Amino acid sequence: MLKIEGLRTVFGAAGLPEIAAVDGVDLTVARGRTLGIVGESGCGKSILSLSIMRLLPPPGRIAAGRILFGGQDLAALSNRQMRQVRGRRIAMIFQEPMTSLNPLRSIGAQIAEAIRTHDRGASAADLRARGIEALKRVRIPAPERRIDDYPHQMSGGMRQRVMIAMALSCAPDLLIADEPTTALDVTVQAQVLDLLRDLQAETGMAIILITHDLGVVARMADEVAVMYAGRVAEQAGTAAIFNDPQHPYTLGLLGSIPRIEARPGRLLAIEGTVPPPFALPPGCRFAPRCVFADADCNTAPPPLRDIAPGQRVACFRAPVEDIA
Amino acid sequence: MTARRFRLGLGVALVAIIALAGLLAPWIAPFDPNASGADVLSGATATHWMGTDDLGRDVYSRVLHGARISLLVGPLAALVTAIIGVPFGLLAGYARGRLNQFLVQVMDLFIALPNLVLALIITVMVGATLLNIVLVLGIVMWPEMARLVRGQVMSLRETPFIEAARSIGCKPSRILAFHIWPNIMRIVAAQMAIAVSAAIFTAASLGFLGLGLPPPAADWGSMVQSGFDYLSLNPLLSLAPGAAVALTVLGFYLVGRSVE
Amino acid sequence: MIGFALRRLAWVLPNIVVLTFLLFATTSGWLGSPAAMMLGTDASPAAIAELNARFGFDDPIVVQYLRWAGGALTGEFGRSYSTQQPVAAMIAPAFPVTIELALWAILLAVVTSVGLNSLVVARGVVGAISTGFSIIGVTIPNFMLGATLITIFSVWLGWLPTTGWVPWDEGALLHLKHLILPVVTLFAFYFGSFSMVYRAEYRAVERQLFVRVAAAKGLSESAVSFRHVLPSAVLPVITYVGLTLGQLVGGAVVTETVFSIPGLGRLFVTAIGSYDYPVMLAVGSIILVGVMVTNLLADLALAAMNPQIRL
DSSP states (O other): EEEEEEEEEEEEESSSSOOOEEEEEEEEETTEEEEEEEEESSHHHHHHHHHHEEEEEEEEEEEEEEEEETTTGGGGGHHHHHHHTTTTTTEOOOSSSSSSSSSTSHHHHHHHHHHHHTTTTTHHHHHHHHHHHHHHHOOOSSHHHHHTGGGGGHHHHHHHHHHHHHHHHHOSSSEEEESSTTHHHHHHHHHHHHHHHHHHHHOOOEEEEEEHHHHHHHHHHHHEEEEEEEEEEEEEEHHHHHEEEEEEEHHHHHHSOSSSSSSSOOOOOOOOHHHHHHTTTOOOOOOOOGGTOOOOTTTOOOOOOEETEEEEEOSOSSGGGTTO | HHHHHHHHHHHHHHHHHHHHHHHHHHOSSOOTTOOOSSSSSSSOOSSSSSOOOTTTTTTHHHHHHHHHHHHHHHHHHHHHHHHHHHHHHHHHOOOOHHHHHHHHHHHHHHHHHHHHHHHHHHHHHHHHOOOHHHHHHHHHHHHHHHHHHHHHHHHHTTTTHHHHHTTOOOOOOIIIIIIHHHHHHHHHHHHHHHHHHHHHHHHHHHHHIIIOOOTTTTHHHHHHHHHHHGGOOOHHHHHHHHHHHHHHHHHHHHHHHHHH | OOHHHHHHHHHHHHHHHHHEEEEHHHHIITTTTTHHHHHHOOOOOHHHHHHHHHHHHTTTTTHHHHHHHHHHHHHHHOOOOOSSSSSHHHOOOOOOOOHHHHHHHHHHHHHHHHEEEEEEOOOOHHHHHHHHHHHHHHHHHHHHHHHHHHIIIISSSSSSOOOOOGGGGGGGHHHHHHHHHHHHHHHHHHHHHHHHHHHHHHHHHHHHHHHHHHHHHTTTHHIIIIIHHHHHHHOOOOOOHHTTTHHHHHHHHHHHHHHHHHHHHHHHHHHHHOOOOOHHHHHHHHHHHHHHHHHHHHHHHHHHOOOTTOO
């Protein structure tokens, strides 16, 4: 349903060299499926999501590539056409539920605004009824009363539910969730994730779940794309990523999840830090930190290639089994 | 970034021009600013570039000499502002509890007061001399400085390096003098430039309202007022000193605003 | 809300007393005997003593203040030294003139500064021009702007009257014609200062996540700007208007003098010019109290508009 081809998003103020925060990304998401996008902060995953929504803060812009969604190229739409897509066909929820709602307006008014933007004819009574319905769907108790509450009267988990209710109020085909649970308590995190899964089952929407938390990915995603320094390093089904990772970076990430059971053998911690986008190595961007890197890795960037059915890796040295 | 540099450049240029005019006034002014001539209320001519006023004095020479007064009043008043406002702000920012509350309330009260109205009342009581005007302006303008300093101290005092200084037993006076003051000096300097601009603005308004330096001083504000009746005859009588005030105020303001 | 209002009032009332007392004390002797000033420096001590007795300048300052304040509360401000008219009768016609002038200017300034900066904030050329205008607005003295406007529109073009004031009932068109230049003069400063506060605030609000959320709903840029950024960014402007009302009053005093408008400001300046203490004191107190009360109202309006303050 969503197919991103060669997306390149750059930031460049006048007179300065452009910096590519997202550099040649290909991804697909199918109806009813969840794509997890994982990576460290600064890897371009949030910029990727803002590119899809065409909500890049200036001076960011899409420099190349296509974002095909339901037969349209979002990157080529006019601003007016794009507004028809935002909120109605693609909705988004953000990391900070505490600041995603306008503090001066009741949550009912904010949900009503989302509905009315795409349904001009809705009456006030209708809007209220649909607002209550939306709150009910995200399992907010006593929605008839809470709809008149202001954001500061609600907890973080409740606000994220309101955000989800608002995002789903126009029944979008795709929901982009950018770190939806990072700012929440652990128990609340689980509730919100369960809610998202149930709602997906009800509506058949696709979800792009952006997170740095591999636990969340394992729980939610059907497919996973691992991003590193603006590029996709590896993309595969969730089971394959966790059981048979092929990119050294993915291996490193998995090595950095704490496990309760003792792990025999060597521990793969990743040395060094992500290179800043203005000082990228010429070859594989992970090469300077990669324990498997050799001379080839520094000559040209590795293309994303199929290594197994449904598994693609951008690494010259993969599959890793061959190295050891 | 470039806009800020443009503003700074423009501000510095304006201040430099006014300062040069004031400094060199005795040499570049074609006439004695206070010498009455036979030619009363002449329009702009080759001899009198901006004409003469109702006493036959050369307006251009008076405008040049007026720069000396403004450049004396403005910076001195800003200095008074800082002398009162900075210690008050330091104390109000650093003190806690009752003292803090009291100082803040005093400050808020004075901030709300109308500067010009207050200056008018005090000036008429004490008389419009150069020293008095400087003191009056400093007295009505200090709360803004105090508020700024207090805000800076408040945010600085929570930073780790101040807490570290406190934890090794530094006295508050030492912390204020050696740790906080160096960090806010730049902002105080910027605010001083803005205070200079506000002082010149207010002093000129006082002059325009009839409380300028006593005649025959070439006080820009008073010159605007005395030329006001002759706008249809020669608008430069008012507009020339008025423009001098506006450009000086603008110059210092731009300098102050580009530092922040 | 009522509790909050009462607490604010409990703070404002004593301030009003303290300030009017200081004003009274200043104008009645601490900085020079009004009797000596009225009679000139070479007046005989006997004449001064006589005047002191006649006006009660000999009583303790607190007694004098209470006597004055008691009268002021009932609208009795004594008689003007120079015109011998009751001060209240001089203030009554001046008051609405100043209010009208100030309201026009403030209203126009709020609407244009908020409107323009919501539309054009930080957008290239228009943004730079608006910044330039606000800087000029706050730095050009009212008398300079007033003199320039009079020179251009009255002296050269002859479109508008130079100075003076015509009340509504003597012709609405004439009234407006006399109003235009003073309102523009006063407006410039208000526009400049409101614009600067609003623009800074707008930029800060614009970076908030809820603004991005609003855009993600599919709202147009102007809907995001006017419905989400504006309401949050305008609140500090209200605080600012309240807080700097004192500075704004100064502008009105000068503007009224420039255009010979018979308002409170000009009354005040005339009184100062003729050492007319009862008038100075009365107008000064009205300005002070007016500033404090407006400040209070701004605080209350702010509290009423912000759902997070339910005190």
